[in-house]
Amino acid sequence: MPIQLYTDLAQAQQGPLARVAFDTVEVPERLQQSLDHMFGVGTTPAAAVDQILASVRRDGDAALEHWSRTIEGVELSQFEVDRSAIEAAYSQLDPLLVEALRISAAEIERFHRKQTRQSWVDWSDEGALGQIVLPLERIGAYAPGGTAPLPSSLLMGVIPAKVAGVREIIVCSPPQRDTGEISPLVLVAADIAGVHRIFRLGGAQAIAAMAYGTNSVPHVDKIIGPGNLFVVLAKKAVYGTVDIEALPGPTETMVIADADANPELVAADLLAQAEHDLLASAILLTPSLELAEKVQVAVARQLEELERAEIAAQALTNRSGIVLVPSLEVAFDLSNAYGPEHLCLLVNDPWQYVGKVRNAGGIFLGERSFEVLGDYVAGPSHIMPTGGTARYASPVNVDHFRKVISLVGLNEKALQRLGPVAQRLAEAEGLTAHAAAVRRRLEQ
Numbered sequence: 001m002p003i004q005l006y007t008d009l010a011q012a013q014q015g016p017l018a019r020v021a022f023d024t025v026e027v028p029e030r031l032q033q034s035l036d037h038m039f040g041v042g043t044t045p046a047a048a049v050d051q052i053l054a055s056v057r058r059d060g061d062a063a064l065e066h067w068s069r070t071i072e073g074v075e076l077s078q079f080e081v082d083r084s085a086i087e088a089a090y091s092q093l094d095p096l097l098v099e100a101l102r103i104s105a106a107e108i109e110r111f112h113r114k115q116t117r118q119s120w121v122d123w124s125d126e127g128a129l130g131q132i133v134l135p136l137e138r139i140g141a142y143a144p145g146g147t148a149p150l151p152s153s154l155l156m157g158v159i160p161a162k163v164a165g166v167r168e169i170i171v172c173s174p175p176q177r178d179t180g181e182i183s184p185l186v187l188v189a190a191d192i193a194g195v196h197r198i199f200r201l202g203g204a205q206a207i208a209a210m211a212y213g214t215n216s217v218p219h220v221d222k223i224i225g226p227g228n229l230f231v232v233l234a235k236k237a238v239y240g241t242v243d244i245e246a247l248p249g250p251t252e253t254m255v256i257a258d259a260d261a262n263p264e265l266v267a268a269d270l271l272a273q274a275e276h277d278l279l280a281s282a283i284l285l286t287p288s289l290e291l292a293e294k295v296q297v298a299v300a301r302q303l304e305e306l307e308r309a310e311i312a313a314q315a316l317t318n319r320s321g322i323v324l325v326p327s328l329e330v331a332f333d334l335s336n337a338y339g340p341e342h343l344c345l346l347v348n349d350p351w352q353y354v355g356k357v358r359n360a361g362g363i364f365l366g367e368r369s370f371e372v373l374g375d376y377v378a379g380p381s382h383i384m385p386t387g388g389t390a391r392y393a394s395p396v397n398v399d400h401f402r403k404v405i406s407l408v409g410l411n412e413k414a415l416q417r418l419g420p421v422a423q424r425l426a427e428a429e430g431l432t433a434h435a436a437a438v439r440r441r442l443e444q
């Protein structure tokens, strides 16, 4: 069976439910072979990423050319896509597909327009305090495209930035191995989303280019967007030089299902996310042994029909499983400890469980409100935290593209009330210049 059934909870906690840090993740054989080949035998993903980042920082465009040749297998002398290629991309797509991208973009925009946060100033007889809310100046969005171009991820990252009012949005996405070009789907999505500049760059080298800047690629204030292990490790490493929104890495789905769930649909939802990446994870928690066994059989059968069966099968073996739990209560405890990117509730009356969820990127309620709808058109950004980071991180949203400046406009009355307090605290900290700045005013 391609997906293991765990009837022993302790075993599941050592297996698929165990959280492994991004930089110590067990590397699938196929990936290790490509690392051995390009970076030397035994190189870890983290060491490869460090090497890429250091060289782009040092050698700029020359390093980008080198890594595009070595990793992507394409010769690039120009990284930026010009306008004519974007216009040509429209003619390569079925108009119905362009329409689907537009509908998706409109739904994402509609959802994110709800996320309003205004500047405010609060006046009183002591003067005013407030906050100025400003959009970031320039952000970089990463649109994945290694194993498949993901125009949906571009829309999910860029549209919230647009709604926030970011002045300049650049995008990096990997060139396709056969053409050396970004997929027309991604180019059209970028145009619909209102991207300003787009670069044919993938993986850690794309993240390095946007973080440090090169002659061709401007450095940005913040990098957002999902990606594979290389993208996640690179974003983690450049944090501080730039901001990042979170660490949305290889897709994770956790399904909690009861005995009444439809095993064919549960299997379909697990496979839909397993097909993303060798390191994707798809986990079912259920108190019903009958459902667990039916899902196991359905996964095996449906897997055979998939074009990406090889990737999905590896993901199912590596980091996935069906776990028999004593009760739904225990399922929610396990889910909160794991903090999945997606939590799908295929149970009777799913709304009654929402209050039990403390850690998850997104909750999908019921059979008709499944994750693939969220992947494309529901409205919330599908860029969600993975690797357990849902304990503290959120899906991409408008606030990721805004910053706050505090406003302090106090008057004499406030000085008389608060000045002595500040002076006392300054003296307690041994900061006599601070204390003097207060005292001089109080003595005037």
Ligand SMILES: NC(=O)c1ccc[n+]([C@@H]2O[C@H](COP(=O)([O-])OP(=O)(O)OC[C@H]3O[C@@H](n4cnc5c(N)ncnc54)[C@H](O)[C@@H]3O)[C@@H](O)[C@H]2O)c1
Residues within 6 Å of the ligand: 031, 034, 035, 038, 048, 071, 072, 143, 144, 145, 146, 147, 148, 150, 153, 174, 175, 201, 202, 203, 204, 205, 226, 227, 228, 229, 230, 231, 248, 249, 250, 251, 252, 276, 277, 280, 341, 382, 383, 384, 385, 386
């Ligand atoms: N969490 C989320 O919100 C979310 C959303 C969408 C997609 N995803 C995830 O995004 C990922 C997309 O992955 P992908 O691989 O298709 O595309 P990708 O664009 O993220 O990564 C491809 C790039 O990885 C680099 N790379 C690949 N193998 C390498 C190697 N051996 N050494 C150095 N660099 C290497 C290459 O530069 C390549 O262009 C998946 O894991 C998917 O699950 C996550």
Ligand SMILES: N[C@H](CO)Cc1c[nH]c[nH+]1
Residues within 6 Å of the ligand: 150, 152, 153, 250, 251, 252, 273, 341, 375, 382, 383, 384
């Ligand atoms: N499931 C992914 C988020 O983890 C997003 C995606 C893009 N395309 C299809 N699915």
Ligand SMILES: [Zn+2]
Residues within 6 Å of the ligand: 251, 272, 273, 276, 375
């Ligand atoms: Zn998906």
